[in-house]
Amino acid sequence: MSTLLSNPLGCAHLDRTLRLESCDDDARAAALVHAGDCPVCGPALEELAAVERTLRGVAPAPLVTAERARIWRGVAARRRAPSAGSWLALAGVSLAAAAAVVLTVQLGVRSGGAEGDGEALPLATVSGELTPVELADGPLPSAPAAVSGAAGAVSGGTAGGGVAPGARQAMPVSRWVRAPRAVSADLGLARVDLAAGAVVALEPRAPREIDLRLFRGKATLAVSKLSPSEAFEVTTPLARVKVVGTRFHVESRADATRVEVEEGTVWVWETGAENAKVVQAGQALEIKAPATPREVLSEARALLESDATGAARMAGTLVDQGAAPEVEVEAILVVADAERRRGDPGRAAALYRRVAEHAHGGPYAEEALYKCATLLGASGDVGGALSVLADAERRVGTGAIGPERASLEAELHLTGGDVARARTAFGRAAERAHAVGDEASARVFAERRARLR
Amino acid sequence: MAGDSPLDMQARAVTVRPPGRPAYEANPAASPRGALRTVPEDLTIEAVFRAHVDDVHRIVTRLIGPGGSRADVEDVVQLVFIAIQRALPKFRGESKLSTWIYGVSARVVMTQLRGWRRHRRLLAALGDHLEISDTYTPEKSASEREELARVWRCLMRIKPKKRVVYIMHELEDVSGADIALALDIPVATVWTRLHHARKELLAALAREQGGTR
Numbered sequence: 001m002s003t004l005l006s007n008p009l010g011c012a013h014l015d016r017t018l019r020l021e022s023c024d025d026d027a028r029a030a031a032l033v034h035a036g037d038c039p040v041c042g043p044a045l046e047e048l049a050a051v052e053r054t055l056r057g058v059a060p061a062p063l064v065t066a067e068r069a070r071i072w073r074g075v076a077a078r079r080r081a082p083s084a085g086s087w088l089a090l091a092g093v094s095l096a097a098a099a100a101v102v103l104t105v106q107l108g109v110r111s112g113g114a115e116g117d118g119e120a121l122p123l124a125t126v127s128g129e130l131t132p133v134e135l136a137d138g139p140l141p142s143a144p145a146a147v148s149g150a151a152g153a154v155s156g157g158t159a160g161g162g163v164a165p166g167a168r169q170a171m172p173v174s175r176w177v178r179a180p181r182a183v184s185a186d187l188g189l190a191r192v193d194l195a196a197g198a199v200v201a202l203e204p205r206a207p208r209e210i211d212l213r214l215f216r217g218k219a220t221l222a223v224s225k226l227s228p229s230e231a232f233e234v235t236t237p238l239a240r241v242k243v244v245g246t247r248f249h250v251e252s253r254a255d256a257t258r259v260e261v262e263e264g265t266v267w268v269w270e271t272g273a274e275n276a277k278v279v280q281a282g283q284a285l286e287i288k289a290p291a292t293p294r295e296v297l298s299e300a301r302a303l304l305e306s307d308a309t310g311a312a313r314m315a316g317t318l319v320d321q322g323a324a325p326e327v328e329v330e331a332i333l334v335v336a337d338a339e340r341r342r343g344d345p346g347r348a349a350a351l352y353r354r355v356a357e358h359a360h361g362g363p364y365a366e367e368a369l370y371k372c373a374t375l376l377g378a379s380g381d382v383g384g385a386l387s388v389l390a391d392a393e394r395r396v397g398t399g400a401i402g403p404e405r406a407s408l409e410a411e412l413h414l415t416g417g418d419v420a421r422a423r424t425a426f427g428r429a430a431e432r433a434h435a436v437g438d439e440a441s442a443r444v445f446a447e448r449r450a451r452l453r
Numbered sequence: 454m455a456g457d458s459p460l461d462m463q464a465r466a467v468t469v470r471p472p473g474r475p476a477y478e479a480n481p482a483a484s485p486r487g488a489l490r491t492v493p494e495d496l497t498i499e500a501v502f503r504a505h506v507d508d509v510h511r512i513v514t515r516l517i518g519p520g521g522s523r524a525d526v527e528d529v530v531q532l533v534f535i536a537i538q539r540a541l542p543k544f545r546g547e548s549k550l551s552t553w554i555y556g557v558s559a560r561v562v563m564t565q566l567r568g569w570r571r572h573r574r575l576l577a578a579l580g581d582h583l584e585i586s587d588t589y590t591p592e593k594s595a596s597e598r599e600e601l602a603r604v605w606r607c608l609m610r611i612k613p614k615k616r617v618v619y620i621m622h623e624l625e626d627v628s629g630a631d632i633a634l635a636l637d638i639p640v641a642t643v644w645t646r647l648h649h650a651r652k653e654l655l656a657a658l659a660r661e662q663g664g665t666r
Contacts, residue, residue: 018651021622021629022644044655051654052623054604057597060514060526063507067527072502074531075538228524244528265532278535 011040018044077275179217187212189232190223211235218251223264238287240269242276260284293318293327300334304341312338329358333368345375353388356395365395370405377408382416403433403441410448423452498538501550508551509533509558515620516562518609519601533561548634555627556635559617566613607657611650618643619650 016023017031017038035041063071179194186192189210194200198217209231212219223232225245234241236252239259246264250257259268259279267276270287279285291299296314303311315334318327336351352372359365369392376385389409410425430445513529536557544553608616617636621627622643629647633640 015648015652019644019648021647022641047655047658048651051604051608051658054600055608055624058601060511061523063510063530067523068506071506071527071531071534075498075502075534225525227522 011038013038014041014044017041077278189226189230190221193220195219209233214250214252216252216254218249220247220249222247238271238289240271242267242269246281248279254289256286256288258284258286293323293331297327297330297334300331304334304337308338308341311335312342325358329355329364332358333364336368336371340371340375345379348372349375356391366392366402366405369395370408373408373412377412377415382412385412386416403429403436403438403445406432407441407445410445414452419452423449426452496541496544496550498534498541501537501541501554502534505551505554506530506534509554512555512558512620512625513562515624516559516617517566519605529562529565532565533558536561548631552627552631552635555621555625555631556637559621559636563613563617603661604658607654607661610657611653615646615650615653618646619654622647 011017013031013034016027017035020028020031023031031041035045179196179198179200181196182194184191184193187210189208190212192212195218198219199215200217200219201213201215208229211231211233212221213235215237219234221232221234221243223243223245226232226243232243234243234250236250236257238252238257241248241250241259243264243266246266247262248264248266249260249262259266261279261281261283263281265278265280268279268285268287269276277285296318300311300314300318303314312335315331315338318331319335323331332351332355336348336355339351340348349372352368352375355368356365356372359368369388373385373388373392376382376388386409389405389412392405407426407429410422410429413419413422413425426445426449430442430449433439433442433445510526510530513533514526517526517529533554537554540557544550548556608619611619618632621632621635622629627635629640629643632638632643636643
């Protein structure tokens with residue numbers, strides 16, 4: 001039947017016959033009548049119908065549960081990750097303390113082409129143009145990692161302590177190499193172009209798996225489509241990048257890792273993060289080195305006025321991640337301030353009390369308790385507010401109470417209708433103001449006391 | 454409001470919320486497979502995934518062809534749902550949800566065929582000995598498999614844009630108007646591509662039979 005198309009006679013109506021759907025009813029009828037007699041068009045329609053029957057005769061094997069679950073996990077991971085654009089903004093305040101840990105300068109690779117021998121295939125051997133580098137010599141920018149041993153074994157550590165789930169720990173690295181100039185290497189599964197000065201290492205991992213560790217510098221990678229048994233990853237101190245077939249660039253600096261995707265899709269795990277961020281063709285992702293807790297706290301304070309929710313989230317992250325006690329106390333105070341601004345006095349008051357518990361006296365306890373008392377007073381709970389003030393005096397000492405805060409007690413007594421105690425409290429506030437050299441406030445408090453006679 | 458505090462977020466973050474049952478499952482009138490013209494409020498990615506993952510898997514498998522491995526198909530299905538997730542907020546119900554999903558699937562597959570150079574690899578694989586796996590045709594005889602392989606070989610030689618239209622129309626029974634909506638092309642272009650797909654398919658079958666491929 002198929003020889004009909006090579007039939008030198010052909011048929012001028014074949015085009016129309018193959019366009020039946022777009023014809024009106026009359027034209028369709030005419031075409032079908034023609035096809036019934038035509039030695040070209042009739043067999044053509046029959047052959048197409050046979051093809052359709054053959055293709056319809058088999059349905060693709062349905063998804064199995066495990067495949068369905070894997071697909072959903074990938075989709076859900078993407079759902080939880082912010083968009084590429086917002087990552088750039090978020091990266092600046094990222095607190096993945098473990099990101100620094102990483103230091104995964106645990107770089108290692110095996111050539112994709114060498115299967116089963118289990119021996120390291122140093123990149124220098126592949127290209128013949130790379131020079132060995134000893135990380136311990138200190139030619140690299142400082143990083144929160146401890147380097148030990150001539151072989152370049154690197155163990156990570158951060159100011160924050162512990163390693164977040166998924167963060168990589170120390171791994172021996174057989175050899176670090178630095179590219180003296182731009183060089184290229186074919187690793188079997190991928191072609192790697194290293195910019196001059198790039199520092200990388202290769203270690204065996206598993207058959208058909210490449211883990212290129214890029215400590216500093218830029219690398220452009222073209223990875224062919226990988227089978228399920230193959231893997232290609234690039235690890236920098238701040239991120240792990242996994243691909244299945246693509247062309248992309250990775251730049252590792254002391255302060256950030258930048259991934260730009262030219263073609264295909266890559267998955268990027270910020271060090272210590274459980275969920276990957278998907279970067280697609282035309283997108284770039286920059287992961288910055290984590291800010292110190294103090295920097296985050298300072299930024300959260302600055303945000304309080306304009307974005308209380310954002311400030312609470314940033315400071316809350318510090319608390320959740322177990323910052324140092326003094327930082328934690330300040331962070332809870334910021335969260336409490338934010339909750340107050342967001343209109344939740346009950347939660348704010350509870351957090352202020354928590355600060356007082358954690359601060360063990362001192363200025364933060366005083367500040368927190370007086371803010372708490374102010375909130376309770378404003379909500380009409382005079383008894384509760386006075387109780388908190390008494391607690392504050394007990395914790396920080398009567399003599400340490402400032403004049404404004406001493407006057408709060410007077411205002412609360414006034415609100416409660418206890419004029420005698422209000423007079424006493426105003427008198428005490430005037431004394432405190434005088435003691436700290438604030439004569440103006442002292443006069444105001446004295447005048448108010450006098451008016452209560 | 455207390456529940457919104459970031460101090461509570463850690464606990465919430467590790468709580469896996471099971472995908473909710475979409476309201477349109479209980480209300481057939483709002484079914485995304487029906488004549489959907491309004492967007493259900495709970496048109497979440499979970500609901501779309503539950504309702505359409507098998508359809509997407511079948512479409513992707515057919516568009517890639519039997520030369521693609523199950524892992525290939527799985528990757529692409531995942532990419533389709535990632536694309537759906539990204540685009541779902543923009544879906545306004547101008548077409549049926551299933552039609553819209555067809556369009557997303559077709560675009561993702563075509564991108565992958567181009568971007569991953571998969572097409573060339575598949576063609577190479579199909580060139581001499583396309584094997585239809587047992588998982589694809591568990592109950593078919595050897596001759597039936599050979600016939601299927603022959604048809605697929607010819608189908609894979611059609612340019613992807615035309616092949617997509619052919620498969621959607623001939624195998625998935627999508628109307629020309631819906632294909633036009635899904636691929637964002639005029640209906641006339643759908644018929645033109647279908648026409649050329651048929652011609653190229655017939656030509657490929659003729660070459661195959663003549664041994665001149």
